Amino acid sequence: MPEVTRRTVTDGLFTEDPPRLLGGRCRECAHHHFPRLDDCPYCGAAAIDAVELSDHGTLWGWTTVTALPPGALGSVPYGFGVVELPEGLRVITRLALPDDSWSFGQPMRLGITELGPDADGVVVTTWEFAP
C-alpha cells in the first residue's frame, strides 16, 4: 500500500477540489443545515436533500485563538469565527489570518488549509474562510 501522507480532518463534511461544504436542505421547513444529517436538526423531518453549500458568505463574527486548544493540530494564532452563507446558514469556521481587516458583513470565500502533521506525520487538511 502506498504511504498515506495527507488526509482530511474528517470524512464527509467537505470536498477539497473544488472546496465545498456538504450540507443538507429540509424539504419540509426549507432550512439548510451542516454537517449533513438524515433528519432535519431544526424540524425533525426525515426529508433531506443533499446539497453542496455556497462557497462564499459574509463575516458574522470573529476572534483569534492565541492558545492551542486541547487536541488541536498545528499552531496558534489562528482565526475562528462564523460566516453566514447566502442560504441563511451560519457556519463555525477557521478564518485565515491576518485579522487586522475583518469587519461585519465582509465577503468571505471558502478554501482549504493544512492544519499541520498529526502524530504519524500525516498532513491534515480542513476548511477555512478567507476574505
Added chain:
Amino acid sequence: MTAVEITGVGMHPFGRFPDRTVTDMGVAAVRAALADAGIDHTDRPGFQAAFCGTAYSGVAAGHKVLGALARTRTPIVDVEAGCASGGAALGLAAGAIRAGQYDTVLVFGMEKMPKGIIRSSFFEPWREEAGLAATPAYFALRAQRLMRERGITKDDLARVVVKNRAHGAHNPDAMYQSPTTAETVLGSRLVCEPLHLHMLCAPNEGAAAVVLRRAAADATGFVRLDAAVLRSHLPGSVLGEATPLAGIDDTDITPPSTLAADAAYAEAGIGPDDVDVAEVQDTDAARELLGWEELGLCAPGDQARVLTDGDATMGGRRPVNPSGGLLSKGHPIGATGLAQCAELTWQLRGEAGPRQVEGAHVALAHTVGRGANASVTILSR
C-alpha cells in the same frame, strides 16, 4: 403543591488542592451540610436518596463520597448536565420530594478539573484536531455579538469583573479573594478578542452540598426551594451553549436560560422584579450580562446603565453574584450550582457576614453550559 425547604448547606472551598482527592472534597461539603441540617452520625444515612452533580469525577463518584461517611444503602445517582449539573440534581431531588417519594434528600456536587481550557468529551476528536473545540473562542464570539447588538463595550466587560472580584474579596470560599481594577483586567493577557484572561473564570476544584426536606405544614423559618428547573436548548442558535457547527437566524428562538427562568418564575409564582439577590453564571464577563436579559433581570441593551448605576453591585437595587461569582470562585462545574444555592441560603438566613445583602427575601440562581443545559433555582424566606 408540597413545599420543599433547605435544612442544611455546606461547602468545600473552591480553588486548587493538590493534596486532596475529589472524594475528600465531596466528603467535606457533605459533612458540613449534614451538620448544618442537624443530622449526626447516629442518624445514618439521614436521607432517603442522594443526587450527586459531577461531570469529571468518573463512575460512581457519589458512592465513593457517601461510602467514606458510612451513609450508603439509599439510591445514589450521579447527575451530569454540564455546567448545570448541580441545578439538575437539585431539580431531581425537589421533584422526588414533591412527588411524595422521599422526605429528605441529599444533593451534592464536586469536581477536580485540570487547569486551562476545559477538555470535554463532548467534542469529537476531529473537531479538536481542527481547532474547533476552542471553548474560549465560542465565549469570545458570543461576547462580540452581545457587544454589537447591545451597545456593550470592553470596558463594560471589565466592570463586571471588577464588581464580582470586589464581592469575592469577602468570600473565604473563593479562589480569588482580592479586588481588582479595570486597568488590571484589560492589562491581563488577551485570550480571544475581546476576552482577556481575567474576564474568564478558572475551571478548578471544590464541592458543595445541600440537604432538602419536605416542608412541615406550619412555617418553620427554613429557606424554601420554590423552584428548581432544568431546560435544554431549542435548535438553531450557532453560538448557543449547544455549540453546533452551524445555525440559523435565531431572533425568535428562546434561549434555554429563558425557558428555565420562565418556568421557574411560574412555579414560584413570582416575576423577575421580585428577585432581591441573584447568582448568575459568569463563565466569562459577557455571559453574566447576557444572563441578566435572558433571566428578565434587565432589559436588553440596559446592561451598561445597570453597571453604571451600580444596581447589580453590593448595596445596589439587586446585587448579582454576591459570592463573587465564578470569576472569583472558579468553576468546578458539578459543584457550581450547589455553591450558588449555599450562598443564597446564607443570604436569606442573614448569615452572609460582610457580603450580606440586606433585606433579601427572594433569591435566584442560574447556571448554563454544555448540552445546552440551563438551570434556574428560586429560593425564598
